[in-house]
Amino acid sequence: MTTPEDHTLLRRAIALAATAREGGDPPFGSLLAAPDGTVLAEAHNTTRTDRDITAHPELKLARWAASELDPATAAETTMYTSCQPCGMCEAVIQQAGLRRVVFALSNDQLLDIRPGSGRLPVPQDGPALLDEVRAVVEGYYR
Numbered sequence: 001m002t003t004p005e006d007h008t009l010l011r012r013a014i015a016l017a018a019t020a021r022e023g024g025d026p027p028f029g030s031l032l033a034a035p036d037g038t039v040l041a042e043a044h045n046t047t048r049t050d051r052d053i054t055a056h057p058e059l060k061l062a063r064w065a066a067s068e069l070d071p072a073t074a075a076e077t078t079m080y081t082s083c084q085p086c087g088m089c090e091a092v093i094q095q096a097g098l099r100r101v102v103f104a105l106s107n108d109q110l111l112d113i114r115p116g117s118g119r120l121p122v123p124q125d126g127p128a129l130l131d132e133v134r135a136v137v138e139g140y141y142r
Contacts, residue, residue: 005037006102008037009033009102010103012031013029013031013081013082015029016031016043016082017045017082020057023044023046024048024049025044025048026045027082028058029043029045029081029082030043030081030082031079031080032061032078032080032098033080034077035077035078040069041061041064041068043057043060043061043064044057058092061079062092062093062096062098063092063096065077066096071097074096074099075097075098075099077098077100078102079093079098080101080102081101081103083103084105084106084110
């Protein structure tokens with residue numbers, strides 16, 4: 001459930017998305033906020049201007065949070081983003097220890113606005129060589 005305070009911060013994320021669009025990048029923006037609503041960091045998409053397919057604002061902010069926030073602070077921090085994070089960004093958000101994301105536009109709604117933008121699945125073959133890889137991985141996560 002979102003609150004009026006959430007809406008204020010989402011509007012800032014939408015403004016950051018507009019900044020990205022004005023700069024020639026895809027229109028996505030995000031920010032991190034402390035529990036009291038203080039904005040800790042902001043980012044917008046720069047995938048085109050940086051020529052970096054990973055320059056999503058959510059990924060930039062999760063990377064920042066992982067290096068700049070202690071785990072307890074990260075867990076209390078909320079990410080506000082103009083669009084629901086993609087799978088890549090969601091995984092990084094989880095790894096950074098962020099525990100709440102508030103978004104304005106869902107991925108399904110984005111596909112309705114931008115028809116034909118769905119990605120084709122990349123063929124994957126596996127698992128294979130399980131015993132060999134298990135010897136490398138086993139024990140690391142204990």
